[in-house]
Amino acid sequence: MQHPPQIPGFTFVDLVGEGGFADVFRYQQELPTRQVAIKVLRSSGDAASIELFRAEANVMAQLSNHPSIVPIYQAGVSSDGRAFLVMEYCPPPHVAQRYRTRPLAVAEVLDIGVKIASAVETAHRAGILHRDIKPHNILTSTFGVPLLTDFGIASVVGETGAGAQGLSIPWSPPEALSADSHDVRSDVYSLAATLYSLLIGHPPFERRDAPNDNASLMTRIERGQLTPLRRPDVPASLVDVLRRAMSVEVDRRPVSAMVLGRQLQDVQIELRQSPTRLEVMDASPSALVEEHPNDARTLVRPVSVIIPAAVHERPGPLQPGRDEDTRHPDHPGAPGSSGSTGASGHVGHSGPRYPSGRSATGGSAPRHPGPQRATQRRLGVPARIGIGVAGAVLAGAVGYALLAGSPDDARGDAGTLRGEDPPDPEALADAPPAPVVTASGKGARWTFAWAPADPQPNDEFKVLLSGNGVQPTPPEYTEATSKTVTVAPGATVCVRVAVSRKGGEPSALSEQTCVVGR
Missing domain, CATH: 1.10.510.10 (Transferase(Phosphotransferase) domain 1)
Incomplete structure (x- = not known):
């Protein structure tokens, strides 16, 4: 000082x-x-x-x-x-x-x-x-x-x-x-x-x-x-x-x-x-x-x-x-x-x-x-x-x-100016396409995998789990492209994923992909 x-x-x-x-x-x-x-x-x-x-x-x-x-x-x-x-x-x-x-x-x-x-x-x-x-x-x-x-x-x-x-x-x-x-x-x-x-x-x-x-x-x-x-x-x-x-x-x-x-x-x-x-x-x-x-x-x-x-x-x-x-x-x-x-x-x-x-x-x-x-x-x-x-x-x-x-x-980058309805965040032109999610496995062990249409380095994914086979949890944010879960027999687990990159708008959520434990 x-x-x-x-x-x-x-x-x-x-x-x-x-x-x-x-x-x-x-x-x-x-x-x-x-x-x-x-x-x-x-x-x-x-x-x-x-x-x-x-x-x-x-x-x-x-x-x-x-x-x-x-x-x-x-x-x-x-x-x-x-x-x-x-x-x-x-x-x-x-x-x-x-x-x-x-x-x-x-x-x-x-x-x-x-x-x-x-x-x-x-x-x-x-x-x-x-x-x-x-x-x-x-x-x-x-x-x-x-x-x-x-x-x-x-x-x-x-x-x-x-x-x-x-x-x-x-x-x-x-x-x-x-x-x-x-x-x-x-x-x-x-x-x-x-x-x-x-x-x-x-x-x-x-x-x-x-x-x-x-x-x-x-x-x-x-x-x-x-x-x-x-x-x-x-x-x-x-x-x-x-x-x-x-x-x-x-x-x-x-x-x-x-x-x-x-x-x-x-x-x-x-x-x-x-x-x-x-x-x-x-x-x-x-x-x-x-x-x-x-x-x-x-x-x-x-x-x-x-x-x-x-x-x-x-x-x-x-x-x-x-x-x-x-x-x-x-x-x-x-x-x-x-x-x-x-x-x-x-x-x-x-x-x-x-x-x-x-x-x-x-x-x-x-x-x-x-x-x-x-x-x-x-x-x-x-x-x-x-x-x-x-x-x-x-x-x-x-x-x-x-x-x-x-x-x-x-x-649409200039945004609304006079009180119109805000733009739909999933419809903005610079948002990437939603990822495609697939599931593989058998019995109680299943792996969900996803990939955007045009993968880029450092893509970040928002992962939503739902179904009666998982406890309600907040979204998970990760750079991983897969997630393995354990599903009880007869229970259902579903996944939806969105991608964001370079500070741009996030994509829409993917179609829901579900598996049932055996």
Whole structure:
């Protein structure tokens, strides 16, 4: 731990948390009198990086009055050259402490998911990529409201002073394991992985029967070998939404945090819950002149944000391409609306593009990514603990995330948008065929064997046993392709099997295969 800095107007109380790049201290503010959390970077940066830190902190502070982002009160540089942020103090316990002890209830996870999706969408529309969404970065206010924090300040100062940026491997998308990602769908992946963790009680690729070192986790992430979620109270539609958002292929994920939030609302409606409202502050260039289709489920507030020149020159976030007609999900030409056109049900570009620095009338040309971060996301840096707070990394000038539209809409990957019935998990286009199950044996000893139509390495199978010859048991998840059972004379044992692979949708269950003991 580094020593707490002396900051005029604040009195040190105690240490809240520490990490590889920053420490968080609790201070007593003198005027107004209140307790605050102050996050202090471990390393001091040069003049240029400190200036950029200040500029980006100013931008995000303007958005930190979002109801699901930790408020920023002040930013500055201490007398010893360390940058710091003064934030609202959120007392524990937080979700990171709770989910490891007991997985969270489905209703709470859905509420958290929609609220944090609103915060992420707000950041994306201001040109900010979070890059480190995980349970540890969702705090809880005094009133129990989930708040997103830690937008990765270390990557700002770290480019020239603090060294390479860290990586939280358990919740990182595959593309971020080898290179720095500028795509908003990388944040979508990490948010889905975080929600999956809250439901399963551990990181999504962690297994109790296998090594969980960084190398093993990376292998599973790259192959999409998601640990099965074995909770009967979690609806299949929610599992489908999260698995789709965690697809290995970026183009199969929801195109924005807004779309993921709408899909989570659809699950709330399916469960007969009142949908949590999506509240987005839109700082995109066109926000002040275009109309936003607010409704009972979505509220979009245009806001004006001053973008300093130092921030404007940074690379902007990569977002899936779209035409003006696909900006809103309820537009006549938007995907899923009655007026959509084209073979895939949408109008838009087939590939990604970078948002321009200004509105269409501003005349600014699109910006392209620079190489300065290409080597930052490499192994050798331990999974980082909070190194920033709501909004310290602004990846570029103002941009806006999409409400809908994707080149993969024809496959159903974009999901429902306006409260339609959730898709049947057994009818999705990317689900493999059901395995074929056979039985062999005689007397009391029988062996069931199964194989998918196109076997792949590391296929995982869900095996259901039924009949009066076995005790009722939960499904078994295994990579084995056979199971031997002992069947009492005259008793019946039946088996049904499903297969899943690469984090995709599971297959339908196989036809039931039964044997009778003799």
